[in-house]
Amino acid sequence: MxxxxxxxxxxxxxxxxxxxxxxxxxxxxxxxxxxxxxxxxxxxxxxxxxxxxxxxxxxxxxxxxxxxxxxxxxxxxxxVNTARPNAQAREAIEAGRINELTGYSHTRSEVRYGEEKSRIDLLLSGHGSEPDAWVEVKNVTLEDSGQGFFPDAVTTRGQKHLRELMAQVALGDRAVLFFVVNHTGIETVRPADHIDPEYGQLLRQACDAGVEILAYRANLAGDDGDPSGGLALSESVPVILEI
The missing domain is CATH 2.40.50.580 (OB fold (Dihydrolipoamide Acetyltransferase, E2P))
Structure with missing residues (x-):
């Protein structure tokens, strides 16, 4: 991209x-x-x-x-443009660069779902007998000593999304929280318990309930080091949930 x-x-x-x-x-x-x-x-x-x-x-x-x-x-x-991550994630998934989300033939955006009246960022379908994958995308830019944190402010909306993802797992589908790491200095991603402890608690609960948590970092400088080079997701980043 x-x-x-x-x-x-x-x-x-x-x-x-x-x-x-x-x-x-x-x-x-x-x-x-x-x-x-x-x-x-x-x-x-x-x-x-x-x-x-x-x-x-x-x-x-x-x-x-x-x-x-x-x-x-x-x-x-x-x-810092939060209109970019959904497109970054979609492009990488459709190009087959996200190993955990290959094999789906159809992608839809902003599909209504859930009891709390949410819209999923990406709905992946058409993978034979495999269940659909509901993918919620989040932008990670808060960095401290190589660690990335999400969220950067209390997010009741983000908490709602975690509850909705857990509900989809209970219905038999896949649910994925996809962190787009839009910061070149971030080496790992963690929940920002010091900012929104309830979100951190819900994130761990979601993981235990079967919600998959992925993080991929963007190569913001492009292959030639030019900041205008692009936003392609280039590599997986570990997500650490331990306190």
Whole structure:
């Protein structure tokens, strides 16, 4: 998965009102970019940090720039655009790069399911007599000393998704929590018990109930080291649930 056009580098001035970010471009121009991330973005808003923006040519858009990447520390990149992970996961699954999810011939997105009226990110079907696989995708960008943590803020929505996945397992289907690790410095993924202990407890409960937990890291810099290179998922990352 590649960006359609080369990204534009700048320096972060500030993020505010959740969905806005002021960025200084190399020529000194200051622009306001759309920040497509509803989370806290903990660790992904360094003062004067290097950021990369995409630009839309759609004249109807009020804000042509979208914040895509940030350098969280020297040599470490994170993708903060939470509209990307579902497409990253789908592309990797359909390309056969996710060993645990090969063999399915059909993929649907945003399918309604569950007693709590959720929408599943990806529903995989058409694997002979194998059960359908309900795949919930989460973006991981919170990093500390090589460890990735999810969530970066209390998430009642995420807790609901875990309950829904457990219910699908009870019905006889596969249910998968898929962590898209959009941070090049993350080597393992853990539940962020220090941020949302209830989510951590539910995640372990879901694992015990048969929900499969996967994590794959994106190669954000691309093969040539260019931050505009792409978002392809490149390798599996261990998920550690022990406290």
């Amino acid at each position: 590649k960006f359609p056009e080369p990204l534009i580098e700048g320096r972060l001035i500030q993020r505010y009102k959740r969905f806005l970010a002021d960025v200084r471009l190399p020529d000194g121009e200051e622009v306001t970019a759309h920040c497509p991330n509803t989370g806290s973005m903990l660790g992904c808003q360094p003062a004067d940090g290097r950021v990369w923006l995409s630009r839309s040519n759609n004249p109807a858009r009020k804000l042509p720039f979208t914040w895509e990447l940030v350098e969280t520390a020297p040599g470490m990149l994170a993708c």
